[in-house]
Structure formats: C-alpha cells, structure tokens
Amino acid sequence: MTREPTALPRGNLDFTEFAAREDEDLDLLTGALLIARDARPSLxxxxxxAKLDALSSPLEALSLERLSDQAEALALELSERYGLSGNKADYYDPDNSFIDQVLERRVGIPISLSLVYVEVAQRAGFRASGIGFPGHFLVRLDGEAEHLILDPFAGGRVLDQRDLEARLDQVGWPRKVLQQGLLDPSPLRLILARMLTNLRSIYLKRGELPRLLVVLDRLVALIPASKEALRDRGILNAELGAPEAARADLNEYLERWPNADDGEAVRRVLNRLGKLNTRDLN
Incomplete structure (x- = not known):
C-alpha cells in the first residue's frame, strides 16, 4: 500500500515544526521516528x-477482507513469524518506546507494539487504529459494520467484551465507559503524547534529567495546553541550573493558570530563582 510522501523527508523534519501541524496533517510514524531520533540522532x-513495508507485503498479497482473517494474519506475521513480543523482563527500558529498537530487538511495550501493528496493517490495506485503553494500549481493526480489538502485547490476541471488562476492573474503571467512546480510535496527537508521557516517567525514575528535559520540550510543543508539562519543565530547568529558562516557563504557567492549585509553590520557586540571580551579580 503506497503512502503519500510527507512535506519534508522525515529525517530533516524538526519536532517543533511537526507538532505545530494541524491534527489532520499529523502522521503517527513520523512522530514516533522523531521521538526515537532524540535517543539516536543518526536514526x-x-x-x-522499509522494514515496515517488508512486514506488510505478505499481508497485502493475501487480499483479506474478513476482519477475523486480518486479525489472525497480523498476529501470525508479526508475533509468531517475526517474533514481536512484550518485554516483560525489562518493561521500563526506554528502548521499548522507540520504534527502531522495537523492530530491531523485537520487543516492546503495549503502545510501541501497537504502533508496529497499526503501521503494518495500514500498509496491507487494513483499517487499523490505536486505542488508548486505560493502562494498556490496544489496536482496533474496522470492517464495514463491525470491529475487533487486538492486544499486540499478548501476541495479537483478539479481546472480547469480557476481556475488556476484566481489564477495566483491574484498573478501577467502571465498565459502562466501554459504551462511551472508550474504544474509539485515539487522536494521533494523544498517542504521541502518551508515548512521551511513558518516557517522562521512565527518565524521571532513572534520574536521567537531560533526557527528561528533551521529553518535556516535546510534550510542551505537542500539547501546548499541558500545564503539567510546562510547570515540570520550568522546575527541571531550575534544578539543571538554567534559571532564565525556568523563570520563563514558570511565569508563563502562572499567567495562563493564575488559580492553579500549586500556584503558591510555583511562586516560591520563582522567588528562590530571583534571589539566586541577585546573588550572582558582581
């Protein structure tokens, strides 16, 4: 299945330029590649x-129309033949979030494995999309009047109503949300934000603050309305010894959300930054 070319070669695209696009102009693979490039600039x-195209070719040649056949073929090609699986042994390895490493090592987490499934399925002519299910990203295959939900982390297994309800029970969500759009395809911007949020948690836990700062930069660009990302970037800049950048973010935070619950705490950080700046004058 031939893809339309992007406006710029993906490798020459800046993430900020990409994030500024209208939602309908976003491309999931481009966003995922740009995120991965932050870890490996020579990506x-x-x-x-080319690898995704190669994986999709056998599926495209089958010309499958029934959803059950598409789901079975996807699982067979990607999970059984290619060997994609969930990295249960090292779930919080950041490489699990980068599509190049997922394809190379053939392990990942639910959202990155789902990304591979969606990209391969779409290239094969299937109607596939990502589902931001609570706690565990999934894939949706659509037909003319029905859909199937797949779990790439579980080898591409098709989930029925009881499976989905059980998963909601595990995370404490009411079952009724299944009828309230929970299984609708997720907007691409939110999928990319979820990938970045995973990395934010990983880098914070590992104490990799420079990498965390890059992730927060990406989140601020991708979701300008994210107050948490802007605030956290300001506080992190303060910790990393960049007071001007910290003040800019934290002042903007207070201007945009003057009644924020943590406003007083943010003002205290700004006061400390002001005092540090005064002492540095000579």
Whole structure:
C-alpha cells in the first residue's frame, strides 16, 4: 500500500515544526521516528519504513477482507513469524518506546507494539487504529459494520467484551465507559503524547534529567495546553541550573493558570530563582 510522501523527508523534519501541524496533517510514524531520533540522532528513518513495508507485503498479497482473517494474519506475521513480543523482563527500558529498537530487538511495550501493528496493517490495506485503553494500549481493526480489538502485547490476541471488562476492573474503571467512546480510535496527537508521557516517567525514575528535559520540550510543543508539562519543565530547568529558562516557563504557567492549585509553590520557586540571580551579580 503506497503512502503519500510527507512535506519534508522525515529525517530533516524538526519536532517543533511537526507538532505545530494541524491534527489532520499529523502522521503517527513520523512522530514516533522523531521521538526515537532524540535517543539516536543518526536514526535511519528510511530503514525503519522499509522494514515496515517488508512486514506488510505478505499481508497485502493475501487480499483479506474478513476482519477475523486480518486479525489472525497480523498476529501470525508479526508475533509468531517475526517474533514481536512484550518485554516483560525489562518493561521500563526506554528502548521499548522507540520504534527502531522495537523492530530491531523485537520487543516492546503495549503502545510501541501497537504502533508496529497499526503501521503494518495500514500498509496491507487494513483499517487499523490505536486505542488508548486505560493502562494498556490496544489496536482496533474496522470492517464495514463491525470491529475487533487486538492486544499486540499478548501476541495479537483478539479481546472480547469480557476481556475488556476484566481489564477495566483491574484498573478501577467502571465498565459502562466501554459504551462511551472508550474504544474509539485515539487522536494521533494523544498517542504521541502518551508515548512521551511513558518516557517522562521512565527518565524521571532513572534520574536521567537531560533526557527528561528533551521529553518535556516535546510534550510542551505537542500539547501546548499541558500545564503539567510546562510547570515540570520550568522546575527541571531550575534544578539543571538554567534559571532564565525556568523563570520563563514558570511565569508563563502562572499567567495562563493564575488559580492553579500549586500556584503558591510555583511562586516560591520563582522567588528562590530571583534571589539566586541577585546573588550572582558582581
């Protein structure tokens, strides 16, 4: 299945330029590649796309129409033949979030495995999309009048109503949300934000603050309305010894959300930054 070319070669695209696009102009693979490039600046964008094309070719040749056949073929090709699986042994390895590493190592987490499934399925002519299910990202395959939900982390298993209800029970969500749009395809911007949020948690836990700062930069660009990302970036800049950047973020935070619950705490950080700046004058 031939893809329309992006406005710029993916490898030459800046994340901020990408994030500024209208939602309908976003491309999931491009966003995922740009996120992965932050960890490996020499990332071979074309190589990743070629691998996805190669994985989709056998599926496209089958010309499958029934959803159950599409789901079975996807699981067979990606999970059994190619060997994609969930990285249960090292779930919080940041490489699990990067599509190039997922394809190379053949392990990942629910959202990155789902990304591979969606990209391969779409190339094969299937109607596939990502589902931001609570606590565990999933894939949706659509037909003319029905859909199936797949779990790539579980080898591409098709989930029925009882499976989905049980998963909601595990995370403390009411079952009724299944009828309230929970299984609708997730907007691409929110999928990318979820990938970045995973990395934010990982880098924070590992104490990798420079990498955390890059992730927060990406979140602020991708979701300008994210007050938490802007605030956290300001506080992190203060910790990393960048007071001007910290003040800019925290002042903007207070201007945009003057009644924020943590406003007083943010003002205290700004006061400390002001005092530090005064002492540095000579």
């Amino acid at each position: 071979d964008f074309a190589g990743v796309e």
